[in-house]
Amino acid sequence: MNRNPEAKSYDETISEKGFRFTEQRRAVYDALMGKRDHPTAVEVFMRVKGKVPTISLATVYNCLETLTDCGLVKTVNHDRESARYCPNLAEHAHLFCESCGGVTDIPLRAKRRAHDIWDLPPDVSISHHEISFRGLCPKCAKAAARQTTKCK
Amino acid sequence: MNRNPEAKSYDETISEKGFRFTEQRRAVYDALMGKRDHPTAVEVFMRVKGKVPTISLATVYNCLETLTDCGLVKTVNHDRESARYCPNLAEHAHLFCESCGGVTDIPLRAKRRAHDIWDLPPDVSISHHEISFRGLCPKCAKAAARQTTKCK
DNA sequence: CTAGGTGCAAAAGGTTTGCGGTTAA
């Protein structure tokens, strides 16, 4: 009964699922864990190339898919933009900043269950819900506040 | 002060925004309003071809974009699938059915505001939130219930 | 040894764009 999903390590998970340990796979995972800013596949590719110069974009995509299948990584889609990848396995939502375009994790300590929050039709069966926010990330919100203060 | 967003008609909106009335635009809009099942651009294309046989897919895309810019239609994205289009302007979420793949509108009569529902960090500014559900649509939920009953 | 993984290049799939001709206003 492991309550913390991140407690299960990369090594454990990869072994358990019968995948191999490769330099590329590990480098892709490390790139995500190192800077948790929801990079696209191309951004991961650029970061990993520093460590594994021979890696190809296709391999980055393959590794990301494997990691996602393992449950070590989650895919974040926003509108029709490139997919982004997120190693945060705790329950959370994403805030898409309207100012800087960045993606911020919002821990979702829901105070209530879905059916308490909304009047859901009785004849649907909800297995899971996803929330995403638009607005200003902490940095941009602060900048905006400063701006407003100055103008007044 | 118009409380019901759908009260503002196609004609009104198109005029107001300075767009032209074209057969294609109207047919695309009618196709969405006629069967509100969140079709993809290609599905809209196929439906509209019955009425306007000369229409092209590019025009369907252009019309959908115009209608979206007008605020007459909303784009619904799910994972990396084709975009779907929805003329329901009332506040609602989407239920993506894990059984039939269909998309159902879920009226969202929220009982509370975002900050009451979740413990949001104090330093973010939320302008709007989107909720999507996975589960079984009414039809499939009913079928599943029947199945379960039978087995027991 | 061998199934799984990698790198490359080509294909796929969805959407957008450029352009010459057409049409609503």
Add this chain to the structure above:
DNA sequence: TTAACCGCAAACCTTTTGCACCTAG
């Protein structure tokens, strides 16, 4: 009359795939 719009085809961008070679187990 003319700017907006249409239809077509080509371009675009992200992601997937086929295949020959490589390597972890």
